Amino acid sequence: MSAETSYNIDQPTKYIQDNKPSLVSDQREAFNKITQAVFNGSGGIFFLDAPGGTGKTFLFNLLLAKIRLTNRIALAVTLSGIAATLLTGGRTAHSAFKLPLNLASAEASTCNIARGTGKAKVLQECQLIVWDESTMFHKAALEALDRTLQDLQHNDKTMGGVTLVLAGDFQQTLPVIPHVPKADELQACLKASYI
């Protein structure tokens, strides 16, 4: 919890001053809509659907800086540790959310986070989650987070009212499930989720 609330305010302030002016129009529109959703508490799920190299990570880091600047908790997660290093305070989703290990057989499960722990407090307080490489995740990961956030935030809205921003490319690698037909892999994809 202390790690998520102890960002030095000077760093995000300078980061925003240096980089926000260079946002292109699509990035600026997404930045404004997402920050509004966090600040007015409406929440919701956003998907940044853009090819590689078009500035999704750049936008994510600006969003993280903007939300942390206001003493709110914003989490940044990815599939791989390497991608996590590109986001300020980035972690793998498995580490941040304690996702079930065998997602393919984890129907209707939740994250392995007990009430009263530091991780539970972070999820109770957090208002923004940015999730890169999301298309490579099994849909059960997103669904486990949805149930966990609804429970911890005492809120029946999708993701417990937390604003979630997903990014990824459905034309790249989809979830990999060994020894199953292609149809099952498609069924495991985020697009097949009830969310």
Ligand SMILES: Nc1ncnc2c1ncn2[C@@H]1O[C@H](COP(=O)(O)OP(=O)(O)OP(=O)(O)O)[C@@H](O)[C@H]1O
């Ligand atoms: N509006 C911008 N102004 C200045 N530089 C930018 C802007 N948007 C992106 N960049 C730069 O373009 C490069 C690629 O951007 P970025 O890594 O954010 O793309 P990406 O969509 O996340 O790529 P990938 O999907 O491959 O991870 C980076 O060096 C980033 O700093």
